[in-house]
Amino acid sequence: MDIYAEEVMDHYEQPRNQGELEGNDVRTARDANASCGDMIQFFIKTKAGRVIDVKWKGIGCAISVAGASKLSEYLQGQSLGDLARMSEAELVKAIGFQVNPGRMKCLTLPIRVVQKILES
Amino acid sequence: MFDPKQVRKDFPILGRVIHDKPLVYLDSGATSQKPKVVLDAEREYYEQHNANVHRGAHTLGDEATQMYQDARSVVARFIGGQSQEVVFVRNATEALNLVAYAWGLDSLRAGDVILTTEMEHHANLVPWQEVARRTGAKVELVKVSAQGLLDQEDYKRKLKLKPKLVAIVQVSNALGTINPVFEMTRMAHKAGAVVVVDGAQAIPHMSVNVNDLECDFYVFSGHKMLGPMGIGVLWGRGNILESMSPFLTGGGMINEVYADHSTWAQVPEKFEAGTPNVAGAVGIKAAIEYLEGLGMDNIRKHDEDIVGYALAKLGEVEQITLLGGRDASKRSGSVNFIYEGVHAHDVATILDSLGVAVRSGHHCTMVLHNALGITASIRASFNVYTIHEDIERLVVALGKVKQVFGR
Numbered sequence: 001m002d003i004y005a006e007e008v009m010d011h012y013e014q015p016r017n018q019g020e021l022e023g024n025d026v027r028t029a030r031d032a033n034a035s036c037g038d039m040i041q042f043f044i045k046t047k048a049g050r051v052i053d054v055k056w057k058g059i060g061c062a063i064s065v066a067g068a069s070k071l072s073e074y075l076q077g078q079s080l081g082d083l084a085r086m087s088e089a090e091l092v093k094a095i096g097f098q099v100n101p102g103r104m105k106c107l108t109l110p111i112r113v114v115q116k117i118l119e120s
Numbered sequence: 121m122f123d124p125k126q127v128r129k130d131f132p133i134l135g136r137v138i139h140d141k142p143l144v145y146l147d148s149g150a151t152s153q154k155p156k157v158v159l160d161a162e163r164e165y166y167e168q169h170n171a172n173v174h175r176g177a178h179t180l181g182d183e184a185t186q187m188y189q190d191a192r193s194v195v196a197r198f199i200g201g202q203s204q205e206v207v208f209v210r211n212a213t214e215a216l217n218l219v220a221y222a223w224g225l226d227s228l229r230a231g232d233v234i235l236t237t238e239m240e241h242h243a244n245l246v247p248w249q250e251v252a253r254r255t256g257a258k259v260e261l262v263k264v265s266a267q268g269l270l271d272q273e274d275y276k277r278k279l280k281l282k283p284k285l286v287a288i289v290q291v292s293n294a295l296g297t298i299n300p301v302f303e304m305t306r307m308a309h310k311a312g313a314v315v316v317v318d319g320a321q322a323i324p325h326m327s328v329n330v331n332d333l334e335c336d337f338y339v340f341s342g343h344k345m346l347g348p349m350g351i352g353v354l355w356g357r358g359n360i361l362e363s364m365s366p367f368l369t370g371g372g373m374i375n376e377v378y379a380d381h382s383t384w385a386q387v388p389e390k391f392e393a394g395t396p397n398v399a400g401a402v403g404i405k406a407a408i409e410y411l412e413g414l415g416m417d418n419i420r421k422h423d424e425d426i427v428g429y430a431l432a433k434l435g436e437v438e439q440i441t442l443l444g445g446r447d448a449s450k451r452s453g454s455v456n457f458i459y460e461g462v463h464a465h466d467v468a469t470i471l472d473s474l475g476v477a478v479r480s481g482h483h484c485t486m487v488l489h490n491a492l493g494i495t496a497s498i499r500a501s502f503n504v505y506t507i508h509e510d511i512e513r514l515v516v517a518l519g520k521v522k523q524v525f526g527r
């Protein structure tokens with residue numbers, strides 16, 4: 001297994017959709033892995049039950065940053081209902097990165113943040 | 121002096137291959153590996169002598185009880201204490217909680233000061249925060265200097281607050297610093313405090329004598345000193361242990377039980393409720409005998425040599441910033457560092473891909489990491505089986521971080 005595959009390093013070096021969103025139709029949440037010092041915040045703009053824009057910001061290791069970046073791409077245009085029905089494991093699959101068990105919490109950090117938004 | 125290359129043959133796990141590479145185990149500070157004699161001792165106990173202790177009049181019960189008491193005597197001799205002052209617990213964390221709850225709840229009042237340090241493992245900080253919350257006492261922390269030492273001026277200042285308790289780590293698990301515990305204990309006693317020493321990272325690497333240290337409590341875990349997981353030690357000064365209420369209650373720690381009240385067994389049984397970890401005690405005894413066979417002074421020499429070598433070799437790596445002091449004679453057990461521009465977990469994962477096991481994160485010292493202004497660090501930690509080649513393989517493996525991250 002190559003954790004630092006080309007795609008992971010690409011998302012880490014050039015993270016997509018970094019930034020913030022504002023407005024009544026924007027929902028946001030954040031979470032942290034205290035033991036790593038990692039923190040991720042997502043902003044999701046919705047219209048008619050769909051994601052129409054995503055931004056995120058934060059600091060973290062290569063896995064959590066690349067994971068947040070890839071997840072932000074995946075979320076674009078998705079239906080909120082479909083996303084809300086997805087389990088953590090399904091979202092990990094959607095990101096598509098391979099990590100060993102010890103690093104899974106890095107990959108699930110951005111997922112937990114998005115799930116917080118979906119539950120709110 | 122022993123030859124660590126020969127010592128390695130006693131540790132079956134060091135033959136493991138990880139990702140097609142021979143294991144380089146540099147995480148002994150989290151837990152040490154176990155020599156075969158320890159594993160055999162536990163197995164022999166279960167295969168030949170297993171029975172519950174202190175109850176029933178049958179041969180196996182007598183043998184198990186005898187082995188448990190023998191283990192207690194060996195621990196006592198090893199640290200220069202008395203058998204009845206040695207309480208078996210699960211680990212250093214439980215020992216500190218025992219002191220916090222059994223001594224702290226009865227002895228601390230609102231406004232009292234508990235003095236500990238920024239360098240502590242969470243095990244020697246969080247229990248005091250909890251006891252403070254319940255009693256109204258206050259926790260004060262001695263500052264850590266930029267060189268990774270306890271700030272002795274700050275300590276003296278805070279002793280003027282007349283703390284009831286001083287809790288200090290002998291060797292830091294995140295900086296490797298050896299603290300001047302004896303001098304600090306003397307000063308604490310002059311200020312009227314009871315002194316708890318966290319010896320979890322000291323006991324594997326150097327000779328410890330609780331009477332020379334003059335502390336009141338000394339705690340450690342078996343699993344960091346070549347012994348099994350699940351057994352640890354609280355040593356307490358006899359008169360203080362006598363005066364304390366029990367921590368956990370139930371079977372094994374009572375003298376008489378009536379419908380409405382009970383009386384307690386003598387120390388140390390008073391603090392050992394329920395069926396103890398006899399195999400663990402047998403294992404820690406075997407570990408101590410193994411350490412004594414190598415000689416604690418030799419072990420410390422080897423430790424200093426490895427720490428010095430690691431500081432020198434890692435110091436040559438451009439991207440690395442070492443944490444703590446540079447003088448190996450004032451450090452023990454580990455070398456801690458950050459890799460500029462790459463997260464500690466990413467470094468550890470890459471090292472693992474080359475068979476090199478290190479720890480990354482805050483190592484249960486969040487307060488220290490905050491004080492140093494960092495979030496996570498990497499720790500290479502050692503024991504008697506660590507060899508120069510381990511350090512060299514670590515340095516080579518760090519080269520791959522540069523390959524992957526381009527810095």
Ligand SMILES: Cc1ncc(COP(=O)(O)O)c(C=O)c1O
Nearest residue numbers: 211212213241243293320321341
């Ligand atoms: C300095 C120090 N104190 C206490 C502990 C806690 O030990 P245990 O987890 O065995 O209770 C550790 C272990 O990491 C330690 O390094």
